[in-house]
Amino acid sequence: xTTTPVRGLSPVLDTGRTMLGPALRDAVRSHLGPxxxxxxxxxxxxxxxxxxxxxxxxGKMVRPTLALLSARAAGAADADxxxxxxxxxxxxxxxxxxxxxxxxxxTRRGRPTAWTVFGVPDAILAGDAMVTAATSVLxxxxxxxxxxxxxxxxxxxxxxxxxxTADVAFERRDDVTPxxxxxxxxxxxxxxxxxxxSLGAELVGGERAVVERLRAFGxxxxxxxxLVDDLLGIWGDPDRAGKQVGADLRARKKSLPVVAALNAxxxxxxxxxxxxxxxxxxGAVQRVTDLVxxxxxxxxxxxxxxxxxxxxxxxxxxxxxxxDVRGEFLxxxxxxxxxxx
Amino acid sequence: xTTTPVRGLSPVLDTGRTMLGPALRDAVRSHLGPxxxxxxxxxxxxxxxxxxxxxxxxGKMVRPTLALLSARAAGAADADxxxxxxxxxxxxxxxxxxxxxxxxxxTRRGRPTAWTVFGVPDAILAGDAMVTAATSVLxxxxxxxxxxxxxxxxxxxxxxxxxxTADVAFERRDDVTPxxxxxxxxxxxxxxxxxxxSLGAELVGGERAVVERLRAFGxxxxxxxxLVDDLLGIWGDPDRAGKQVGADLRARKKSLPVVAALNAxxxxxxxxxxxxxxxxxxGAVQRVTDLVxxxxxxxxxxxxxxxxxxxxxxxxxxxxxxxDVRGEFLxxxxxxxxxxx
Numbered sequence: 001x002t003t004t005p006v007r008g009l010s011p012v013l014d015t016g017r018t019m020l021g022p023a024l025r026d027a028v029r030s031h032l033g034p035x036x037x038x039x040x041x042x043x044x045x046x047x048x049x050x051x052x053x054x055x056x057x058x059g060k061m062v063r064p065t066l067a068l069l070s071a072r073a074a075g076a077a078d079a080d081x082x083x084x085x086x087x088x089x090x091x092x093x094x095x096x097x098x099x100x101x102x103x104x105x106x107t108r109r110g111r112p113t114a115w116t117v118f119g120v121p122d123a124i125l126a127g128d129a130m131v132t133a134a135t136s137v138l139x140x141x142x143x144x145x146x147x148x149x150x151x152x153x154x155x156x157x158x159x160x161x162x163x164x165t166a167d168v169a170f171e172r173r174d175d176v177t178p179x180x181x182x183x184x185x186x187x188x189x190x191x192x193x194x195x196x197x198s199l200g201a202e203l204v205g206g207e208r209a210v211v212e213r214l215r216a217f218g219x220x221x222x223x224x225x226x227l228v229d230d231l232l233g234i235w236g237d238p239d240r241a242g243k244q245v246g247a248d249l250r251a252r253k254k255s256l257p258v259v260a261a262l263n264a265x266x267x268x269x270x271x272x273x274x275x276x277x278x279x280x281x282x283g284a285v286q287r288v289t290d291l292v293x294x295x296x297x298x299x300x301x302x303x304x305x306x307x308x309x310x311x312x313x314x315x316x317x318x319x320x321x322x323x324d325v326r327g328e329f330l331x332x333x334x335x336x337x338x339x340x341x
Numbered sequence: 342x343t344t345t346p347v348r349g350l351s352p353v354l355d356t357g358r359t360m361l362g363p364a365l366r367d368a369v370r371s372h373l374g375p376x377x378x379x380x381x382x383x384x385x386x387x388x389x390x391x392x393x394x395x396x397x398x399x400g401k402m403v404r405p406t407l408a409l410l411s412a413r414a415a416g417a418a419d420a421d422x423x424x425x426x427x428x429x430x431x432x433x434x435x436x437x438x439x440x441x442x443x444x445x446x447x448t449r450r451g452r453p454t455a456w457t458v459f460g461v462p463d464a465i466l467a468g469d470a471m472v473t474a475a476t477s478v479l480x481x482x483x484x485x486x487x488x489x490x491x492x493x494x495x496x497x498x499x500x501x502x503x504x505x506t507a508d509v510a511f512e513r514r515d516d517v518t519p520x521x522x523x524x525x526x527x528x529x530x531x532x533x534x535x536x537x538x539s540l541g542a543e544l545v546g547g548e549r550a551v552v553e554r555l556r557a558f559g560x561x562x563x564x565x566x567x568l569v570d571d572l573l574g575i576w577g578d579p580d581r582a583g584k585q586v587g588a589d590l591r592a593r594k595k596s597l598p599v600v601a602a603l604n605a606x607x608x609x610x611x612x613x614x615x616x617x618x619x620x621x622x623x624g625a626v627q628r629v630t631d632l633v634x635x636x637x638x639x640x641x642x643x644x645x646x647x648x649x650x651x652x653x654x655x656x657x658x659x660x661x662x663x664x665d666v667r668g669e670f671l672x673x674x675x676x677x678x679x680x681x682x
Contacts (some may be wrong), residue, residue: 033503035510098469102462121443121509124465128439129502135476136495139488147480147488154477161470162374168462169376
C-alpha cells in the first residue's frame with residue numbers, strides 16, 4: 001500500500017511523522033480489538049468509513065514529535081522515546097473523539113467526526129479504548145521510567161478532563177476571572193503539551209530537573225498557543241487560513257481576551273451585550289469586538305502570550321540538554337505558535 | 342457524618358466494605374477535580390444530585406473485596422491490596438457510567454443514572470476521570486508489581502470494551518454462535534472479575550502461578566455468573582427478587598441460552614419468531630421460552646454454568662494460597678452466583 005506523508009511542515013516534524021506513522025498504526029492494531037481499531041483507523045484518517053485505506057498517514061504528529069525530542073534531550077535515541085510519543089498521541093486523540101461527542105461537532109479535519117459515522121456508543125468506546133491503549137503502550141516500554149511516565153500521563157489526562165469540564169462550566173457563568181480562564185487553558189491545552197515535551201525524557205529515566213523544565217516549557221507554549229488562538233478567533237489574521245473572524249464571539253465563547261475585557265472597569269455595555277443567550281447580530285459582533293479591544297482585552301492577551309513565550313524560552317534555556325535538540329524544540333514551538341497545534 | 346454500611350451481605354464482604362468505603366472516597370477526592378468528584382459522589386450513591394450526603398457508602402464492593410483477598414492470598418496484608426481494590430472498583434464504575442449512556446439506561450440501583458442528572462458530556466468526562474484515576478491509584482502504590490498490575494488492569498479494561506462492542510454488534514446480527522457469545526461474556530464480565538481476583542496478588546509481587554490461577558478462577562466465576570444471569574432473565578426464580586421473567590426475551594437479547602437454541606437443529610420457528618424487529622406479544626414470549634427450552638438452550642446454559650463453576654474450583658484448588666483465604670474466595674463466589682455481582 002502506498003502511504004503519502006504530508007511533507008514540508010518542518011524538518012523536525014517531517015522526521016517525527018516518518019518515524020511515528022507506522023508505529024502508531026501498529027500500536028492501534030495490537031492494542032485495540034478489531035471493531036475499535038476500525039474506528040481509530042477512520043478517526044486518524046488512515047481509512048474511510050468503509051475501512052478502505054485512504055493512502056495517508058494523517059495528523060501533524062506535533063505532540064509525539066515533541067515526545068521523541070524529549071527522549072533525545074535526555075541523551076537517549078529517538079527510538080527509545082517512541083512509546084512516549086505513541087501514548088501522548090493516543091491520549092490526545094481519545095480527548096478529540098470524546099470532545100467531538102460532547103460538543104456535538106460534526107466535522108474534524110474536513111471529515112465527518114467518528115460519532116456521526118459510527119454512532120455515539122461506539123465513539124465513546126473508541127475513545128475509552130485509546131486512553132487504555134496509551135497507558136499499556138507506555139507500561140510495556142522497557143524504559144527505566146515507565147511507571148513514573150505513565151503516572152505523569154495520567155496526571156496530564158486528569159488535568160485535561162478538568163480543563164474541559166471548566167470550559168463547559170464557564171459557558172454557564174457570568175463571573176469567570178482571567179486567572180480562572182488561564183488555569184482552565186493550562187489544564188485543557190498546557191498539561192498535555194507539557195507532558196509531550198517531557199514524557200520521552202521521563203520514560204528513558206532522564207534527570208528530574210530536565211524533565212521538569214521541559215514540562216514547564218511545554219505548558220507555557222500551550223498557554224501561549226491558546227492565547228494566540230483566542231486572539232485569532234476574534235480578530236483573525238488575513239495572512240492565514242483558519243478560524244473565521246468573529247466566530248468565537250458569535251458563539252459567545254468565554255475566550256481569554258473576552259474574559260479579561262469583561263473583568264475590566266467600565267465593561268457594562270460589553271457585559272450587557274455579551275452575557276445573554278440570544279444570537280448576536282453582525283452589528284453586535286462588530287461592537288463587541290471594539291469593546292473587547294477598548295477594555296484592553298486584546299492588549300492583555302498579547303502581553304500574556306508574549307510573557308508565556310518568554311517564560312517558555314527561559315525554561316528551555318535552563319534545561320541541560322544538547323543544543324541541537326533545543327533548536328529543534330524551538331522549531332516545533334514556532335510551528336505551534338504559527339497556530340498549527 | 343454518620344455513614345451506614347449495609348451489613349449482612351457476607352462476613353467477607355462486610356469486612357471489605359468497611360475497609361474500602363472511606364479509602365474509595367479519599368481516592369475520588371484526591372484524584373478527581375471538584376466537578377468530576379461531585380458526579381462520582383452521586384454515582385457511587387454517597388451524595389444526592391445537589392451534593393448533599395446520603396449517609397450511605399453505596400455499592401456491594403464485590404470486586405474490590407476480591408482484590409483485597411488476592412493480596413492476602415499472596416501473603417500480604419489486606420491493606421497492601423487496597424490500591425488494587427480501589428483501581429478495580431474505579432474501572433468497574435467507569436464502565437457503568439459509560440454503559441448507562443450507551444444503553445440509554447435511566448436508572449441504576451434505583452436512582453436516576455449520572456447522565457440523566459448531569460448530562461451526557463459531563464457523564465462521559467466523569468467516566469474518563471474514573472478510569473484515569475484507577476491507573477494513577479495503582480501506579481502510586483508502593484507494591485513491587487505496580488507496573489505489571491496496571492498493565493493487567495488495562496488489558497482487562499480493553500477486553501471489557503471489546504465485550505461491550507461485541508454485545509452491541511450482536512444485536513444487529515442473526516448468525517452469532519455460542520462460542521462467540523461465550524467469548525463476549527468472558528470479555529465483558531469475566532475479564533474484570535479475573536482481574537479483581539488476582540490484581541492484589543500481582544500488585545504485592547505474588548508468585549506468577551498464583552496470580553494466573555486466581556485470574557482464571559475469577560474469569561470462570563464471571564462466565565458462570567453471566568450464564569446464570571441469562572437463565573434467570575428468561576425463566577426467573579420465584580425465590581429471588583431481581584430480573585423479571587421474560588424481560589430479556591421481550592428485549593430480543595442475544596443471551597447465551599437463546600444463542601445456543603438458535604444454533605441448534607430445527608430452530609426454524611424460533612428464528613422466525615425471534616430474529617425480527619417488531620415487539621413480541623406476550624403469547625410469543627411464552628412460545629419463544631418453550632422453543633428455547635425444547636431446542637436445548639436451557640440445558641446447555643445450565644451445563645455450561647456447572648462446567649465453569651467446576652473449572653473455577655479446580656483453578657482455586659490448584660493455587661498455592663492459605664486455606665482460610667481460599668474459603669473466603671469461595672464465600673464471595675457463592676454470593677456472586679447467588680446473582681449479586
